[in-house]
Amino acid sequence: MRGGMNNMQGMMKQMQKMQKKMEEEQEKLKEEKVEGTAGGGMVTVTVSGHKEIVDVEIKEEVVDPDDIEMLQDLILAATNEAMTKADALMSDRLGKHTQGLNIPGMM
Structure with a gap:
């Protein structure tokens, strides 16, 4: 019993x-x-590691008042890419601290 307590x-x-x-x-x-x-870099979205959008850059030449939908699509695509990278960064940083743990129920 003592060994189990020390292990715990x-x-x-x-x-x-x-x-x-x-x-x-x-x-x-x-x-x-x-x-x-x-x-091709016309829209850039910067996201923190906490998945907060901190900056949006839009090149002037991509702004076409007759094609707002394209600009919206570019913003969505850039934002989704940045969020995916933020997820990967978080997973990489936090995952290294849980590697090798063999805790029941946490697999």
Whole structure:
């Protein structure tokens, strides 16, 4: 019984350490930025690691009052690309702290 208790305490310490590291990584993610582009760079959307849009750049030559739909499509495409990159960044940064853990029910 004593060995099981020590094992449980060790696992709890490991979990607390992992939680602290993940919190630190999440703070760092606020500062990270990724970009998504569309139309060969005509539209660029910048997103933080917390998936907040922080900037949108639209080149003047892509703005056509007679074709608003194209501009909307470019903005959507650039935003979706940036969000996908932000997801990958978050997964990469936080996932490295959970690798190798063999916790029942967390697979």
